[in-house]
Amino acid sequence: MCLPLGLHAVDMTLLESVVKRKETYKRGQLLFRAGDRFDFIYAIRSGSVKTSVSTLDGRVQITGFHIAGELLGLSALASGQYSNEARALETTSVCRVEAERLDELAQKIPSLQYQMMKIMSGQIRQDEELMLLLGRRTAEERLAEYLLGLSMRFAARNYSPTQFRLTMSRGDIGNYLGIAEETVCRILTRFQNAGLIATKRRDVSLIDLRQLAAVARMAPAA
Amino acid sequence: MCLPLGLHAVDMTLLESVVKRKETYKRGQLLFRAGDRFDFIYAIRSGSVKTSVSTLDGRVQITGFHIAGELLGLSALASGQYSNEARALETTSVCRVEAERLDELAQKIPSLQYQMMKIMSGQIRQDEELMLLLGRRTAEERLAEYLLGLSMRFAARNYSPTQFRLTMSRGDIGNYLGIAEETVCRILTRFQNAGLIATKRRDVSLIDLRQLAAVARMAPAA
DNA sequence: AGCAATGCTTGATATAGATCAAAATATATC
DNA sequence: GATATATTTTGATCTATATCAAGCATTGCT
Numbered sequence: 001m002c003l004p005l006g007l008h009a010v011d012m013t014l015l016e017s018v019v020k021r022k023e024t025y026k027r028g029q030l031l032f033r034a035g036d037r038f039d040f041i042y043a044i045r046s047g048s049v050k051t052s053v054s055t056l057d058g059r060v061q062i063t064g065f066h067i068a069g070e071l072l073g074l075s076a077l078a079s080g081q082y083s084n085e086a087r088a089l090e091t092t093s094v095c096r097v098e099a100e101r102l103d104e105l106a107q108k109i110p111s112l113q114y115q116m117m118k119i120m121s122g123q124i125r126q127d128e129e130l131m132l133l134l135g136r137r138t139a140e141e142r143l144a145e146y147l148l149g150l151s152m153r154f155a156a157r158n159y160s161p162t163q164f165r166l167t168m169s170r171g172d173i174g175n176y177l178g179i180a181e182e183t184v185c186r187i188l189t190r191f192q193n194a195g196l197i198a199t200k201r202r203d204v205s206l207i208d209l210r211q212l213a214a215v216a217r218m219a220p221a222a
Numbered sequence: 223m224c225l226p227l228g229l230h231a232v233d234m235t236l237l238e239s240v241v242k243r244k245e246t247y248k249r250g251q252l253l254f255r256a257g258d259r260f261d262f263i264y265a266i267r268s269g270s271v272k273t274s275v276s277t278l279d280g281r282v283q284i285t286g287f288h289i290a291g292e293l294l295g296l297s298a299l300a301s302g303q304y305s306n307e308a309r310a311l312e313t314t315s316v317c318r319v320e321a322e323r324l325d326e327l328a329q330k331i332p333s334l335q336y337q338m339m340k341i342m343s344g345q346i347r348q349d350e351e352l353m354l355l356l357g358r359r360t361a362e363e364r365l366a367e368y369l370l371g372l373s374m375r376f377a378a379r380n381y382s383p384t385q386f387r388l389t390m391s392r393g394d395i396g397n398y399l400g401i402a403e404e405t406v407c408r409i410l411t412r413f414q415n416a417g418l419i420a421t422k423r424r425d426v427s428l429i430d431l432r433q434l435a436a437v438a439r440m441a442p443a444a
Numbered sequence: 445a446g447c448a449a450t451g452c453t454t455g456a457t458a459t460a461g462a463t464c465a466a467a468a469t470a471t472a473t474c
Numbered sequence: 475g476a477t478a479t480a481t482t483t484t485g486a487t488c489t490a491t492a493t494c495a496a497g498c499a500t501t502g503c504t
Contacts, residue, residue, distance in 0.1 A: 053350045057439050061354040075350065077343035084350060106336065113335040114328065120342040121299035127349035128275045128297065128306060132283040134356035135400035139491070170452065178357035180492055185453050201452075201500075217279050361461065392482065402462055407483050423470075423482075445504105452499070463488075472479070 023096060025088035031072065033085045038076035040096035044068050047092025048167045051084045052175075062176040063130070065089070065168055067153060073099075074120050089167040134178045137217075142177040143187050144216035147197065151206055162209070166202045191215075245318060247310035253294065255307040260298035262318035266290050269314025270389045273306045274397075284398040285352070287311070287390055289375060295321075296342050311389040356400045359439075364399040365409050366438035369419065373428055384431070388424045413437075 022045070025031060031042055031049065042049075044066055051072065052062045063084060066072060076082045076099075106113040133142055155161035166173070170188075174181040191197045196212050198205045206212060244267070247253060253264055253271065264271075266288055273294065274284045285306060288294060298304040298321075328335040355364055377383035388395070392410075396403040413419045418434050420427045428434060 053354050055354065055358065055439060059354075059358045061350075061357045063350050063353055075343050075346040078340045078347060079344075083347045103336065107332055110329055110332070110335075113332075113339065114325065117335065117339055117342065118300045120339065120346065121297050122301075123346055124297040124342065124349065125300060125305045127346065127353065128283075128285050131285055131349065131352055131356060132275050132277065132281075134353060135283045135397070136277065136281045169450095175357070181451095182453080182493080183491060186491095189453075217277060391480095403481095404463080404483080405461060408461095411483075448501100448503080450499100450501075452497105454495105454497085456493105456495085458491105458493070459489100460492090461488105462490090463486105465484105465486085467482105467484080469482070470480085473477085474475105 022093060024091065024093045027088055027090050029088045031086040031088065031094070032082045034082055036082045038073065038080045038082060038099045040073060040099055041102065042072040042086070043095045043097070044070050044072070045093040045095060048089045049086050049092055050089055050168060050172060050176075051086045053084045060175065061178075062172055063127075065172075065176065068157060071119055074116075074123060089172075139177075139179045139183050140187055140190075141216055142179060143173075143184065143191070144196075144212050146173065146177060147204065147206060148209070148212060148216055151209070162206045164204060166204060245316050247314045247316070249310055249312050251310045253308040253310065253316070254304045256304055258304045260295065260302045260304060260321045262295060262321055263324065264294040264308070265317045265319070266292050266294070267315040267317060270311045271308050271314055272311055272390060272394060272398075273308045275306045282397065283400075284394055285349075287394075287398065290379060293341055296338075296345060311394075361399075361401045361405050362409055362412075363438055364401060365395075365406065365413070366418075366434050368395065368399060369426065369428060370431070370434060370438055373431070384428045386426060388426060 025047075032039075034053065046068050049066045049072060050062050051064045051066065052060050054060045066086075072086050072094075073082060075084065106116075133145060137145070150164065150166075151161040154164055168176075170184045171181045174184040177184070188197070188199055191212075192199055194211075196206070196208045196215070198207060247269075254261075256275065268290050271288045271294060272284050273286045273288065274282050276282045288308075294308050294316075295304060297306065328338075355367060359367070372386065372388075373383040376386055390398075391403075392406045393403040396406040399406070410419070410421055413434075414421055416433075418428070418430045418437070420429060
């Protein structure tokens with residue numbers, strides 16, 4: 001099933017009725033753009049997606065990388081328009097829930113709204129973390145934290161937390177972390193020389209999680 | 223009334239029953255801290271509040287300044303604990319809604335949950351903007367945008383959009399914008415010399431909104 | 445298979461803004 | 475009302491990271 005919302009089985013069939021199944025996007029394809037009318041909430045089934053916002057003069061800030069089980073489009077609820085754009089990083093399969101039916105549906109399934117609020121609350125918390133990162137951390141800390149964050153998300157989905165493939169480019173990572181592409185490369189090299197990680201292009205192994213956490217100045221990734 | 227949620231009159235009386243009225247905080251007092259059990263949603267009646275998150279080693283990032291009509295504590299919903307801390311910048315009066323009664327209440331007033339979702343959705347959007355600011359803008363742009371943002375919020379509340387008092391210190395502003403306190407001062411001086419603003423300590427007048435918007439690289443503040 | 449396009453890496457140089465230091469002004473305290 | 479404390483401002487110097495530049499590796503395309 002598509003939406004990891006912890007609903008009762010009864011509610012599920014109701015929900016199924018508004019979920020349009022299995023849209024697929026190829027690498028580079030847009031799911032939606034900023035300013036588009038709010039049509040759907042998206043849930044990622046497989047693959048990965050980046051979301052971004054931009055200034056009028058064209059500078060872009062990537063605001064998140066999203067993998068299986070995560071929801072997209074929530075910030076459109078307030079205004080009826082998407083505020084960000086979402087683009088597939090690889091072949092990606094999603095479910096979509098029609099926005100219009102969402103109100104109507106929420107009346108019937110109170111727990112749905114509650115779950116969605118929880119998800120949005122979690123999103124706000126995550127955004128606060130990213131602000132802390134962008135405003136207060138050094139480039140090394142950012143990258144170490146980034147790798148550990150990915151690691152934990154993969155772990156939560158029963159993928160290897162120490163070996164994974166980055167679906168985003170160095171440029172995307174740098175943009176997301178507020179540092180230059182070249183700085184990303186240099187620091188990855190530094191980490192590699194220090195024996196913290198091994199990289200080969202987009203494949204990464206985390207070798208010394210404890211020391212990586214020390215660099216990130218976080219608690220060790222339990 | 224305290225909560226600007228656009229509810230029906232019928233619902234209002236219900237809501238009143240869970241709203242504890244009129245708590246007041248003095249400058250510097252804490253409303254809640256990160257890690258505290260999630261007790262209340264706060265709505266600001268008057269005054270102003272800063273919210274912040276911190277790293278384990280004590281670095282702080284201010285994530286917002288909040289004025290009358292705004293809600294605090296929403297990000298605690300997901301985990302049952304506040305993720306940030308909130309501190310009064312001046313004498314501040316708030317209403318509090320008990321978190322426990324919120325679930326129960328939401329069942330009775332479907333539109334309440336919907337309104338709260340809209341507010342949270344708006345918060346996510348605002349956070350995205352701040353990320354864009356922290357990740358991609360120069361110090362001058364940040365400060366110009368900051369002043370214009372305040373201006374718009376005051377305008378929306380029928381206060382003067384061109385003359386207001388900053389309730390936060392230069393240090394707070396710098397922290398929020400991800401720049402040093404000294405840089406805030408220098409740039410304010412630069413703006414003043416260029417005839418964009420006038421400052422006297424915490425009192426600010428915006429003189430040339432159009433040019434300020436040009437510096438911020440935003441659309442003119444309609 | 446071979447070529448083009450894209451993405452990654454490393455090096456050299458430049459700079460925005462941080463940090464350090466200290467004076468000037470305002471606010472709080474007794 | 476005087477002294478102490480905190481905030482703001484300005485100046486001098488330093489540094490982390492950006493930018494510019496060029497070569498290398500990989501992937502995709504015909």
